[in-house]
Amino acid sequence: xxxxxxxxxxxxxxxxxxxxxxxxxxxxxxxxxxxxxxxxxxxxxxxxxxxxxxxxxxxxxxxxxxxxxxxxxxxxxxxxxxxxxxxxxxxxxxxxxxxxxxxxxxxxxxxxxxxxxxxxxxxxxxxxxxxxxxxxxxxxxxxxxxxxxxxxxxxxxxxxxxxxxxxxxxxxxxxxxxxxxxxxxxxxxxxxxxxxxxxxxxxxxxxxxxxxxxxxxxxxxxxxxxxxxxxxxxxxxxxxxxxxxxxxxxxxxxxxxxxxxxxxxxxxxxxxxxxxxxxxxxxxxxxxxxxxxxxxxxxxxxxxxxxxxxxxxxxxxxxxxxxxxxxxxxxxxxxxxxxxxxxxxxxxxxxxxxxxxxxxxxxxxxxxxxxxxxxxxxxxxxxxxxxxxxxxxxxxxxxxxxxxxxxxxxxxxxxxxxxxxxxxxxxxxxxxxxxxxxxx
Amino acid sequence: xxxxxxxxxxxxxxxxxxxxxxxxxxxxxxxxxxxxxxxxxxxxxxxxxxxxxxxxxxxxxxxxxxxxxxxx
Amino acid sequence: xxxxxxxxxxxxxxxxxxxxxxxxxxxxxxxxxxxxxxxxxxxxxxxxxxxxxxxxxxxxxxxxxxxxxxxxxxxxxxxxxxxxxxxxxxxxxxxxxxxxxxxxxxxxxxxxxxxxxxxxxxxxxxxxxxxxxxxxxxxxxxxxxxxxxxxxxxxxxxxxxxxxxxxxxxxxxxxxxxxxxxxxxxxxxxxxxxxxxxxxxxxxxxxxxxxxxxxxxxxxxxxxxxxxxxxxxxxxxxxxxxxxxxxxxxxxxxxxxxxxxxxxxxxxxxxxxxx
Numbered sequence: 118x119x120x121x122x123x124x125x126x127x128x129x130x131x132x133x134x135x136x137x138x139x140x141x142x143x144x145x146x147x148x149x150x151x152x153x154x155x156x157x158x159x160x161x162x163x164x165x166x167x168x169x170x171x172x173x174x175x176x177x178x179x180x181x182x183x184x185x186x187x188x189x190x191x192x193x194x195x196x197x198x199x200x201x202x203x204x205x206x207x208x209x210x211x212x213x214x215x216x217x218x219x220x221x222x223x224x225x226x227x228x229x230x231x232x233x234x235x236x237x238x239x240x241x242x243x244x245x246x247x248x249x250x251x252x253x254x255x256x257x258x259x260x261x262x263x264x265x266x267x268x269x270x271x272x273x274x275x276x277x278x279x280x281x282x283x284x285x286x287x288x289x290x291x292x293x294x295x296x297x298x299x300x301x302x303x304x305x306x307x308x309x310x311x312x313x314x315x316x317x318x319x320x321x322x323x324x325x326x327x328x329x330x331x332x333x334x335x336x337x338x339x340x341x342x343x344x345x346x347x348x349x350x351x352x353x354x355x356x357x358x359x360x361x362x363x364x365x366x367x368x369x370x371x372x373x374x375x376x377x378x379x380x381x382x383x384x385x386x387x388x389x390x391x392x393x394x395x396x397x398x399x400x401x402x403x404x405x406x407x408x409x410x411x412x413x414x415x416x417x418x419x420x421x422x423x424x425x426x427x428x429x430x431x432x433x434x435x436x437x438x439x440x441x442x443x444x445x446x447x448x449x450x451x452x453x454x455x456x457x458x459x460x461x462x463x464x465x466x467x468x469x470x471x472x473x474x475x476x477x478x479x480x481x482x483x484x485x486x487x488x489x490x491x492x493x494x495x496x497x498x499x500x501x502x503x504x505x506x507x508x509x510x511x512x513x514x515x516x517x518x519x520x521x522x523x524x525x526x527x528x529x530x531x532x533x534x535x536x537x538x539x540x541x542x543x544x545x546x547x548x549x550x551x552x553x554x555x556x557x
Numbered sequence: 558x559x560x561x562x563x564x565x566x567x568x569x570x571x572x573x574x575x576x577x578x579x580x581x582x583x584x585x586x587x588x589x590x591x592x593x594x595x596x597x598x599x600x601x602x603x604x605x606x607x608x609x610x611x612x613x614x615x616x617x618x619x620x621x622x623x624x625x626x627x628x629x
Numbered sequence: 630x631x632x633x634x635x636x637x638x639x640x641x642x643x644x645x646x647x648x649x650x651x652x653x654x655x656x657x658x659x660x661x662x663x664x665x666x667x668x669x670x671x672x673x674x675x676x677x678x679x680x681x682x683x684x685x686x687x688x689x690x691x692x693x694x695x696x697x698x699x700x701x702x703x704x705x706x707x708x709x710x711x712x713x714x715x716x717x718x719x720x721x722x723x724x725x726x727x728x729x730x731x732x733x734x735x736x737x738x739x740x741x742x743x744x745x746x747x748x749x750x751x752x753x754x755x756x757x758x759x760x761x762x763x764x765x766x767x768x769x770x771x772x773x774x775x776x777x778x779x780x781x782x783x784x785x786x787x788x789x790x791x792x793x794x795x796x797x798x799x800x801x802x803x804x805x806x807x808x809x810x811x812x813x814x815x816x817x818x819x820x821x822x823x824x825x826x827x828x829x830x831x832x833x834x835x836x837x838x839x840x841x842x843x844x845x846x847x848x849x850x851x852x853x854x855x856x857x858x859x860x861x862x863x864x865x866x867x868x869x870x871x872x873x874x875x876x877x878x879x880x881x882x883x884x885x886x887x888x889x890x891x892x893x894x895x896x897x898x899x900x901x902x903x904x
Contacts, residue, residue: 126703126881127874127896133699134873137692138772145827146799147868147899149820150807156600162608177600191603277620286579292620334620338595340579343587348595352617407618411593418592426615434615442592450592460614491614502601510804516601522612544612552600586639589803 151556154179158552165545168232169199184250189260191244200234202542204365204487205392206469206535207231208377213389217364218304219319222386230542233364235303240266246275254281258292271298277334288338293331301325302363309396310473310481313366315387321394328358344413354403366392367487370469372478375533377469393470395486397463403428418442426460432491434460448506454518456498463491468530468540489542494524500548511555518548632791636774639784639801649783653774657790660770664693664762666713676752676760683746683753691750693762693769700765700877701742707884708877711754712852713761714739719857721837721848733855740852768830768876771795775872787824795828795872810866810901820866820901828872832879833864833903849883860887868899 135141155178162171173195180188203214212225216235225231246260256279264271277292300306305322307313314321336350368377369391377390409422420440427433437457444450465484473481500518507513524541531540580588587593596602602619610616636653640646663671676684686694700708718728718736739757746753754760767790774788775795785798787806796806805823810831822829834847846857861883869875878898882889893900 125896126892127878127898129699129703130874130877131870133696134772134871134877137696137769137873138776138871140776142772142870143826145868145870145899146805146825147827147829148805148823149901150823158600158604160604173604175600175604177603193607283579284582285585332617334617340588342578343580343584346588346593346595350618350620354617403615405615405618409595409619411595413587413590413593420597424615424618426618428614430614432614434613436615436618442597444592458609458613458615463614490612496613514598520608520612546612548608550601550604552598554600586801591803 150181152181153557154181154554155557156552156554158550160548160550163547164199166230166232167200167234168544169197169201169236171195171197186247186249189244189246189248191242191246191262193240193242193264195238195240195242197236197238197240199236200232201236202489203231203233204395204489205231205368205390206370206377206487206540207538208390209534211389212377213382213386214366214392215313215316215387216304217302219314219317219322220304222316222382222388228538232542235364238266238268240264240269242271251278254285255279262296268301268303269298270301271296273297273330275332286340290334290336290338292334296330296332297327298330298358299325299327300359300363306359306361306363307394309361310393310485313388313392313394315383316385318383318387326359326363328356328360330354330356345410347410348408350405350407352403352405352407354401354405356401356403358399360397360399360401361395362397362486362488363394365395365486365488367395367467367485368392368469369472370532370535372471372475373533375469375531375535378472391472393473393481393485395488396484397465397486398430398484401428401430416444430491431464432460432462434458450504452502452504452516454498454500454502454516456496458496458498460492460494462493462527466491466493466527468526468535469532489522489524489544492524492541493527494522494541496520496522496544498548509555511553513554514552516548516550520544520546520548634788634790636786636788637806638778638786641784649778649781649786652777652781653788656774656777657770660766660773663689664766666759666761666763673760673762676754679754680756681754683751685750686752687750693765694747694752695749696873697762697765698742698747700881704881704884706742706853707851707858708764708880709740709742709852710760710762710764711742711745711758712740712850713763714757714759715850715852715855718855719839719848719850721834721839721846723836724839725841727839727841727846737855740855764880765873765876767791767793768828768872771828771872790872793828793830793872793876794824796824796826799825810864822866822868822901824868827868827870828875829866829868830872830875830879831864831866832876832883834861847883849880851884858884858886861885862889862902862904864903865889865893866901867893 157176160173175193178190207228207230211227213222215222242264244262246258248258251257258277260275262273273294273296275294279288279290281288304319305324306326308321311321332354334350334352338348340346370377380388380391382389405424405426407424412419422438424436439455440452442450442452465486467485467487470485471479498518498520500516502514502516504514522544526540636650638646638649640649664673666673668674672686672690697710714736718732744755771788771790771793772795775797778786778797785800787796800806805825808822808824808829810820837848839846847861849858849861851858865879865882867875867879869878882893885892890902
């Protein structure tokens with residue numbers, strides 16, 4: 118019979134130590150700092166009324182190296198289904214539209230917001246960032262990002278530097294990013310303000326288009342007292358190139374009744390009315406100021422932020438975001454969340470357009486879009502997040518949120534019968550996300 | 558536009574005068590907590606940034622979005 | 630103790646932190662004064678100058694001697710508190726001054742616990758022999774300090790005596806105490822250990838060694854040969870319930886030389902070796 122040699126020294130030593138110190142110690146709990154940190158989530162985003170639904174898998178993977186340097190890899194996979202407003206206005210009767218590809222048409226039932234359900238897409242986004250301290254008080258971050266979906270490709274680089282002052286109470290940071298995106302619309306990009314044509318006719322289409330975006334951010338973070346920290350950032354974003362949405366149209370309407378001008382579709386099918394593809398300026402300059410404060414109140418944390426944005430499309434927006442983390446013991450927490458958002462419409466936002474062929478009618482504007490995202494609307498998000506620590510010391514959380522957008526059409530844009538209808542495609546969406554963060 | 562830049566400049570200058578504010582290194586215990594970091598959950602922040610970028614006309618503010626999309 | 634010592638504690642006020650620091654410092658200095666071989670007014674001096682006569686020791690010293698006996702037996706007689714006299718011929722200052730074999734042989738007859746008579750509470754040693762509690766003292770002091778802190782109801786604290794450290798519990802504001810284990814170059818750390826409970830000690834020859842003709846002589850001496858243990862790891866870091874246990878295990882691992890890693894694996898110890 119073999120007597121197990123395992124732990125024989127340790128056991129004897131433990132007993133001898135107890136005798137020496139006169140106490141029984143708690144068992145040791147030590148581990149090497151994990152090199153890998155995984156932050157993963159599954160997300161469901163769903164709008165009501167057969168509109169967009171998105172299921173997404175997201176991961177941020179961090180690999181630590183010596184001296185506080187690390188590599189962060191990001192990967193996101195989204196699958197989108199559902200329909201999105203095409204920009205045309207509702208009518209009392211049914212309407213027909215040609216699909217963006219030009220290879221078919223679809224019918225919108227009487228009285229409904231025209232929604233285009235062509236988009237079933239999978240998008241993959243990747244990012245890589247390298248972060249390292251420089252000197253005693255600096256931090257440097259450089260990275261690259263890439264995303265691909267069937268009609269859109271993005272490629273970008275970014276860099277950021279932060280420096281601590283005043284015993285690390287003040288941090289100044291500056292960052293810059295360059296993006297090169299290209300749009301390759303299904304069926305080709307349409308000539309701006311040209312008509313939506315019959316099925317099979319893509320004579321007004323050309324190829325892919327590009328845009329460049331430069332973003333600059335400067336910020337300051339300041340510790341006010343042991344329980345309060347604040348941050349303020351200023352950002353500038355400059356976009357140049359093709360900024361249109363190639364799939365969005367505007368309805369051309371009668372100047373008195375406000376109803377969409379009728380059109381006879383071709384033999385293979387086509388639009389039942391006159392619709393023009395939108396056009397936006399080919400530059401956009403946005404300024405934002407963002408401020409945030411985090412305040413610790415006896416275990417609970419209040420997070421308040423405000424952002425003001427203004428741009429040369431004459432859109433102004435205000436965002437107020439409130440989060441309140443409420444710990445339940447040391448392993449669980451509840452976090453209610455409220456967000457208020459309001460924006461004014463772009464200067465070229467139009468509900469509908471006048472007939473370009475009417476000699477007595479108003480002239481067509483140079484730029485026009487009825488994309489609801491450039492309109493005048495308020496939005497509110499209300500949600501709740503619940504988080505807990507698992508037995509292995511890893512973190513999990515679930516959150517459920519409701520997002521509601523309600524828009525207003527400027528009164529001077531409403532013509533005739535349009536006043537009888539609710540013309541803004543209000544949005545109601547649910548956001549559900551489950552996250553799991555663990556180390557290896 | 559000029560007003561915005563001026564306002565931003567004033568905010569920055571006011572904050573730069575904050576050199577006397579703050580805490581000693583040994584008073585940072587609360588500030589070191591995970592829930593007191595400016596971005597507690599980077600995954601949730603990135604998710605929200607993307608959702609609101611797709612549905613609204615404003616974007617970012619906190620930092621970089623990390624990439625555009627053809628979101629419709 | 631011969632090395633920097635610190636207390637990190639989450640005391641709510643400056644005064645409380647000062648009181649706790651005083652509590653720890655007083656105990657550590659008490660142990661150092663009582664067991665230091667450099668003083669001429671303590672029990673160790675009386676023992677080392679007894680010239681063959683028996684010395685009656687107090688309870689605390691008796692406890693440490695009993696502990697030393699256990700270590701002597703557990704380590705196959707390689708952990709021996711009478712081996713201190715070897716420092717007369719071995720000076721680990723990074724030079725190449727390795728002693729002559731005759732000098733080592735000469736000292737060796739003054740080394741060996743088997744020559745000592747320990748009948749609690751009386752210790753009798755042949756003249757010329759000495760005991761050196763340096764191999765146990767620091768770890769013992771760290772554990773005593775932690776016990777005092779616990780008894781005083783102190784908040785989570787970490788006691789670090791020159792790299793041998795113990796904690797009284799996990800910190801309240803983050804997951805764990807973070808301890809950096811020194812890398813090969815001064816200042817740059819190679820590993821980071823997260824400690825929530827227990828103790829961490831490191832045995833190593835990073836600073837104390839001799840180098841001659843390309844052969845590196847670590848400072849852990851084998852009392853049965855009088856020479857450094859061959860093929861000992863450059864450093865061994867051990868995590869255990871108490872500083873005393875961690876320190877003794879890391880020393881015993883070093884004493885096994887080539888077999889250090891195997892010993893630690895067989896005993897199921899959480900450890901990090903570097904060669």
